[in-house]
Amino acid sequence: MNQKAFIFDLDGVIVDTAKYHFLAWQKIAGRLGINFSHEHNEQLKGVSRVRSLDIILGLGGVEAAQEDKDRWLIEKNEDYLGYITNMKEDEILEGVVPVLQYLKDNNQKIALGSASKNARPILEKVGILHYFDAIVDGNDVTNAKPDPEVFIRAAQLLGMQSEGAMVFEDSVAGIQAANVADMVSIGIGDKTVLHEAQYNFNDFTEISTEFLEQLVKN
Numbered sequence: 001m002n003q004k005a006f007i008f009d010l011d012g013v014i015v016d017t018a019k020y021h022f023l024a025w026q027k028i029a030g031r032l033g034i035n036f037s038h039e040h041n042e043q044l045k046g047v048s049r050v051r052s053l054d055i056i057l058g059l060g061g062v063e064a065a066q067e068d069k070d071r072w073l074i075e076k077n078e079d080y081l082g083y084i085t086n087m088k089e090d091e092i093l094e095g096v097v098p099v100l101q102y103l104k105d106n107n108q109k110i111a112l113g114s115a116s117k118n119a120r121p122i123l124e125k126v127g128i129l130h131y132f133d134a135i136v137d138g139n140d141v142t143n144a145k146p147d148p149e150v151f152i153r154a155a156q157l158l159g160m161q162s163e164g165a166m167v168f169e170d171s172v173a174g175i176q177a178a179n180v181a182d183m184v185s186i187g188i189g190d191k192t193v194l195h196e197a198q199y200n201f202n203d204f205t206e207i208s209t210e211f212l213e214q215l216v217k218n
């Protein structure tokens with residue numbers, strides 16, 4: 001069987017950490033008198049921590065000194081870490097483990113390509129770190145998605161070519177990054193939002209072994 005590179009985003013693909021990011025950002029926003037809703041939280045999907053704070057401050061028209069921003073970023077992350085410390089296996093999104101297991105059983109290469117600087121502890125907490133041959137996260141890259149750096153580095157670490165690598169992503173920027181890198185973009189989530197993806201699924205329960213087989217063969 002051919003060997004291909006399969007790269008997974010984390011938040012929104014493997015686990016739903018967006019709800020914890022939301023709770024932690026809401027505390028900061030609340031203290032600053034900024035109205036921050038679930039709809040606003042959508043804008044932070046796949047976006048770095050620093051950029052997320054700028055978006056929230058922008059919502060409230062708040063300008064702040066760098067030292068204040070630095071403090072809020074630390075406070076937000078400490079709060080977020082408090083939430084993820086209790087994460088367990090049951091928080092892995094449905095259908096993800098069977099796909100990882102299929103790829104492992106069929107000698108495929110698996111990497112994580114996430115904007116999060118907390119990716120490793122999250123994978124450890126939910127008990128699936130061992131599936132990953134390589135991890136590239138927010139600590140390793142300088143250019144955020146839609147720049148393809150995170151996925152290109154993941155393919156490199158796997159010892160595979162970028163071209164033809166598969167990327168599972170829930171954010172528009174992530175799909176664009178995969179497309180720019182000549183990778184196969186697989187959107188997980190709303191098809192109308194992720195219409196630039198080559199393939200679309202609502203979640204991993206919709207991904208069949210036939211589809212995976214096809215990806216490996218082509």
Ligand code: B16
Pocket residue numbers: 009010011012018021044045046047048049052077113114115116117118119138
């Ligand atoms: P952290 P992904 C992203 O994860 C989240 O979608 C985004 O909301 C978050 O701001 C970003 O990680 C950074 O996370 O604060 O943990 O470094 O979707 O790229 O896996």
Ligand code: MG
Pocket residue numbers: 009010011012013045046169170171
């Ligand atoms: Mg994501």
